[in-house]
Amino acid sequence: MAATKKKGLGRGLGQIGGGINAMIPQNPDIKNKEKDKENVSRETLINIDTIEPNKEQPREYFDEEGIIELSKSIKQYGIIQPLLLKKNGKIYNIIAGERRWRAAKLAGLKEVPAIIKDYTEEQTLAVALIENIQREDLNPIEEARAYKKLIEEFSLTQEELSNKVSKSRASITNTLRLLKLDERVQEMLVEGQISSGHARSLISIKDKEVQYMLALDVINKQLSVRDVEFLVKDLKNKEEKDADKKNNDPKN
Template identity: 40%
Template sequence: MQKRKALGKGLSALIPDEQGFEESERRFFMCPVALIEPNPYQPRVDFSGPELDRLVDSVKESGIVTPLLVSRYESGYRLIAGERRWRAAQKAGLDRVPVIIREASGREMLELALIENLHRKDLNPIEEALAYRRLLDEGGSTQENIAKRLGRDRSTIANSLRLLTLPGSIQQDVMEGRLTMGHARVIAGIKDDRARKELRDMIVRRGMSVRQAENAAKRLAAAGPGKAAKVQADAYYYSLSENLKRALGTKVEISKKKKGGRIVIHFYSEEELDRLLGILT
């Protein structure tokens, strides 16, 4: 049985880059844009935004430099990789685009589209996770096999798939950039949906870093659901102490009481005390 090659070693073996374009002239041809349909296995959902607008401007100026990868389909062709270029060509008013034909199964079309987006960092974390899930569901594969095929660690695949356990509203936050992949992983580590929502609100409202979110998650787990107000206050003071620590270059503790509180600034030598006094006075 022939061993399948891994796809995670770059796009150069699949799609020629600008330098390799001349070498591929014998393999590509100028295909009418109207004969090409999108890849139904495309993992990317959102193609809008300034990046596509810049690509349209580039296409108007220089045309399509790198050929699209397509397979034969009915009376035309179906995209495997290069959907952004295809969409940009349509917006730019091109009638024909350079394409290279490669026959591929549905699974291979998904893999090739996925690896193109991963290498070009075109997918948001949820789109990436959904693509892995589709490979598992439709390809009958395992996380380990997918990792080998895509040149990734199995833990990367597993951590990505965990994002799909999050409520749809939080997944939307990740897709729209309100939460980072790191934030989402912290929230995914909490099992209670109410606690997840409380932590999400704290992160967005306070603009927490991932480290601050991790600390808040620990406090929330210890306090239990419904204690978000106290946890949020604790997280706020922790955030302040971290900011002071970075500003002063030493350990800082803030403790809150019913009325007032205290700030403790640590020093470990007379020289460090003089340095801190120079900053504070």
């Protein structure tokens, strides 16, 4: 599993769309500092016990099996890409790399390589969200929430967001639509009980309870995406016929 994740490790944050600096608002105080203080970008070893997760971390679910696999890789090869941290008093908050940090702790490392950045809270949020989107570490619901937060926090249009995260506007629109699903259905998607295809087929059902019942059918009857599409189509046809019948009823 660790091998499948190496694809993401080869890409820096600067590779995202117009680059991370095009996304995050610049801190004028940092801008005016001397170069060596401005970047604070040299890799250094940090005591793992002084590092804490980012409260704004968009990932809500960490695959334990994947972290175990990554910890084995770290034991053998070490951490290939340093964590990105922000100093906060005597501790360091993770901007990017929580999965590596968790795996390193599991591997028994006392210190981890890190780069310290003097980001503002706003910059930290942007980097944390975009880094996860870039690496495709998020499940569809986490990704949708990350898009929503980026749009709201930075007043972006979907077109602007598309350029920043190197995703098509259609992809972003379709992902955001997943947030219209019943929360129970969203949880099924997060847990991998239903696929994104199943979930998208259910979005057009306005009744959340019906959405949920159909999602249960997907799990219990092992329905394919095509099966769900047919069921949804039949249901909508029935609703239209019932509506026509009601409109044509002389009693109304």
